[in-house]
Amino acid sequence: MSYQPGHMGLAEGMALIFAATLAPVFLTTFPFSVDTAGPLAWSAPIISYLEFIILLYPLLYVMRHSAQDLYGACRELLGEWPTRLIAFYYVTLYLLDAVLLLRQFAENTLITALPALEFEAAIILYGIMALILLYIGIESLAQTSYILMPLLIIGLLLILALASSRYNFLFLTPWNGTGLVTVGFWGVRAGGINLGALLPFFLATSFQNRRTLKNAVVYGLGLSALLRTAAFVCYTAAFGASISREKLLPFYELARLVYLSRFVQRIEAFFIIVWSIMGMINIAIDIFAALYLLCRLFNLPALRPLMLPMVMIVGELAMLPPAVTEVVVIYITALFSYYNIGTLVIPLILFCAALLRKWREAA
């Protein structure tokens, strides 16, 4: 397999997961969560993180059944055709994620940075960047994410710190909320956001061992969940639950609040660099995941020839919805439903199959 990625370690795994799961900070996901779960919606990333950590151990148990990756383990446990169906489902999920993110980030670019730019040009720009990132390979892509990760974290934290004068932490109290059960259930449903954390399991042969995989998930997803939580806490504290649900871009709105003096104001433009880079990396990771699984699915010898057609298809699909509101609705619907099948249901099925096999072997 010429598309088999190179050697990756904990840093690369962490960076991949971090980059593939942080995007909701910059999108409309959180206002939607506030609308459903009230002022405690900021706890959803933590709940979903804990949920994935609980799921991590069954996943690692499943991985014991194959010397290869999650695809190999699935084939070992469920057979050829169910594995193909499952792989196809994941391909669809990653492609859907890429398409929806591409459209949203392109629209956000138009809204916040380049109002005069043609919509198609924004899509093409993100497509070209995704293609460049795909072309250099997942190993270099992961390393790029790792290098930029500290800068992105610093940028994010800087915004949160600079806007601190606007926070009212009473907004975070759940007195006017929807109830802890609703919040908890919403947090579990938000587990679909962690779809990107499954990627290292599909590329398991490139990582040193299962311990590396485990640590990558724990730290990468943990860091991402922590930042998402911090961002949502600050956002809720700044705007309050009732206004929070009306905003389209929470991070951008938070950055617009920054006013320290006549010289430190309206600095949201500088942070366009942060979220546009995150968007480009996330889209590239999604397309790579879809392409990789597609190659495994059809036993294709190479991945590179598919890159350009796939990016073009993703770009065309992203242009199909007539308005961005439809894209946001589709994204949130998918995130809180279909993504969960990939993140929760299928790993649990595989775990049950592994237990069943062990029980049969013991019998």
Add this chain to the structure above:
Amino acid sequence: MNIITKNFKALKELILYKPPEIPSPFVLGEKEEGRPEPVSPLDQIHADADMHASLLRCAERLAKALEKARKILTQPLRTETLASLAKELEALQEQQAQLTPLLQAYNRKQDPLDQTVSTSLQENRLMLERLYNLPANKDLVMRELTIPGTPPVAAILFFIDGLIDKDTINLAVLQPLMLLGNTHRQLYDGRPTTRLITEYLPSNQVRTATTFGDVLDSLNLGDTALFLDGVSEAVLLETKGQEHRSIDRPQMEQSVRGSQSAFTETLRVNTGLVRAILRTSDLTTEISNIGVRSNTLCAVMYLHSLVNPRLVQEMKRRLDGIKVDHVTSAGALLLQLIDHPMLPFPQALTTERPDRVAAALLEGRLAVLLDGSPFAIVAPISMFTLFHTGEDFSFSWIAASFLRLLRFIGTFLTLTLPAIYIAISYFHQEAIPTDMILAIAAARERVPFPSILEILMMEFAFELLREAGTRIPSLLGPSIGIVGGIILGQAAVSAGIVSPITVVIVAVTGLASFAIPDYSYSYAIRLFRFVLEILAFMLGLVGVACGLLALTALLCSVKSLGVPYLSPVAPKTRAGYDIVLRGPIYTQELRPDDLNAQDRRRQAGVSRQWREEPPAGREE
């Protein structure tokens, strides 16, 4: 009558104009692709003539030998004369064997460099004359001599003028051979070349050669070749004495507290400079030839017990795999060696400082030195190596870390400052404080050009000044810089061509670019800056983000001799305190992890062991 004739002739020349008879201009003919070059019948005739001439010369020599034999046999017989006659006849027999038509035909097909040295002095002379294109070529000097002895031995010395030391030839070659011997020595008693080498020639390096290829290699290096009559070997004597520049101060990598010596153009002087710093038997210098026509000497230096052997193998494989006529410089060699020649970023360190080479060798890296180039190539490297200077370890770690931070900030400013200015002034004006934007607007009021054009014009002028400064004589260089930088900038602002803010930005950018220690890296950053400026002009800060992301991704995929360019950051490896910042010198215990050196530790866990001992005078 005379006047009439003259006028008539003038009128005739005027009316009946004839162009002057000048030879047709020279036009270099094109070689037609696919059509074989016609073989001249003269070539075959010349080859046959050569063969017959050789046979004739052999016959003449045989006739002379027979005549000599007749004379000797008619006189009272003496053992010495009979022995010398026997040797001469043996040599003739050997030469005759070499001149059989079959062998000659075989030799003609062979590469002349693979042909063996003949027993005939004349044949050897003719062969060298042919190889060196004599008499047109005046570089090869031929000196015929007779070595006194019983019998006297005819010999020829060959050397290349300009590459040898004449005193060495006079005192260590000609004098012992012609003057210091006695007439009773019998060179032909035993193996003549061995006797010459062991008993008569005081040169420090002497060896024998049997093929013309070996002879030519030595002659081209400045050695002297000695051919003896009747001996099918050449004696090669070390007489190198090429004029070369003496060791000077570094021109490009000057330092305040570091070493003040730099490499020269002579390979052996350069290897000696490195060895003078690392006086250890572990330091290995492997020498090979590069360039099919130039045969330039190239040395690979490494510490045998330290370097990863696979790095040495790979470097030698790459050097052996370079098939070019000539490698002009270390820079040209570097382009033949690296993995990504399309990228402007330097993938190996090019340095003129022996102390930097020694430090790199001690880290487990390789150094490649080329004869004729005053720069050494150090590989593999990471990008962070390019921010280090030779004297970083001469300062306190705090000062050195500050300087390194300054270099990183300088690089970042060089790369992004104009692009960010363009992006903000075109797309994100709200990010500029109101007072400042009013000041900028007021300054730009008189300027007819858009910001991008202003920036590009000024940067072009700056690059022009920089290029001119390096090309013009050193005395005028600073003057041109001052005239260009100050007067031109001031004049441009006064004329309303550019705004003062543009001058400030371009000046800061230019100044920051000088903080980058590596010249090639500085070039690459400056080139990429233009890409960022165009992206910023088209897409604002999103364009800058795209450019920076693409650059990072590109650098992540680059490797220098198999070692990732951004290590130890990406991929993350165990790093000492010598990447961006520099820790105290006594904490630098390990060598760089990414080189996988045979010995990871470079100093003891506690390098300052005197701190654990009682001070002088308090040993009790």
